[in-house]
Amino acid sequence: MAKKNTKRKLVGLVSELTGHRTYYTKKNTQNTQGKLELRKYDPIARTHALYVETKKNLGRNEVKARKG
Numbered sequence: 001m002a003k004k005n006t007k008r009k010l011v012g013l014v015s016e017l018t019g020h021r022t023y024y025t026k027k028n029t030q031n032t033q034g035k036l037e038l039r040k041y042d043p044i045a046r047t048h049a050l051y052v053e054t055k056k057n058l059g060r061n062e063v064k065a066r067k068g
Contacts, residue, residue: 013051018044
């Protein structure tokens, strides 16, 4: 079986126009500095927009503090 490459992380790309996560990609964290920025097609805005890297699970499966 092939080894799992742990240097690559899965990241989500968020549109600056609409704020939706439409694309996911893998990023090599060893030789990439800063956040990934790509210009891709935004299907909601129906135009090309700048997409910025965020965490894959943005808001999902995160433990929130209890009130009280």
